[in-house]
Amino acid sequence: MKKHIHVAVGVIENSTNEILLAKRHAHLHQGGKWEFPGGKVEAGETTSQALIRELKEEVDLTVLNTTALMQVQHDYGDKQVLLDIHWVKDFTGTAKGVEGQIVKWVAKQELTQFDFPEANKAIVAKILAP
Numbered sequence: 001m002k003k004h005i006h007v008a009v010g011v012i013e014n015s016t017n018e019i020l021l022a023k024r025h026a027h028l029h030q031g032g033k034w035e036f037p038g039g040k041v042e043a044g045e046t047t048s049q050a051l052i053r054e055l056k057e058e059v060d061l062t063v064l065n066t067t068a069l070m071q072v073q074h075d076y077g078d079k080q081v082l083l084d085i086h087w088v089k090d091f092t093g094t095a096k097g098v099e100g101q102i103v104k105w106v107a108k109q110e111l112t113q114f115d116f117p118e119a120n121k122a123i124v125a126k127i128l129a130p
């Protein structure tokens, strides 16, 4: 059976309205593409709890709360993902790629210039026209 995964994804916005992107390592699923930081929801976690944990682990931000934005379901053929996307505006710390990944703050209008996984098109559209 095809793998189904539930992923908590953060649209992290700073005080100058930039959004945090990270580049997925080449060896990962959808490798080489840009992503909104996040990761798999583990058993017993809410999406928000998973996202708070992942953002500490991946980009070293301390997140105080998150707000649900949208869900996107996508079938990549090899894998089916349910992305649970939350806004993150309430955080402290300086973003860094804890796992060696490149991270970048990007103005909203520049988001269309990045190569994202297919499922992210709907997210970018939502950010640009909320």
Ligand SMILES: Nc1nc2c([nH]c(=O)n2[C@H]2C[C@H](O)[C@@H](COP(=O)(O)OP(=O)(O)OP(=O)(O)O)O2)c(=O)[nH]1
Pocket: 005, 007, 008, 009, 028, 029, 030, 034, 035, 036, 037, 038, 039, 040, 041, 079, 081, 083, 117, 118, 119, 120
């Ligand atoms: N984090 C994130 N994942 C995305 C985005 N768009 C998208 O299709 N995905 C997909 C790619 C992957 O199949 C999946 C995320 O899984 P992952 O393996 O990176 O999860 P993880 O961070 O928990 O990684 P790991 O602990 O298993 O190494 O969601 C996005 O914007 N951000």
Ligand SMILES: [Mg+2]
Pocket: 037, 038, 039, 040, 058
């Ligand atoms: Mg991840």
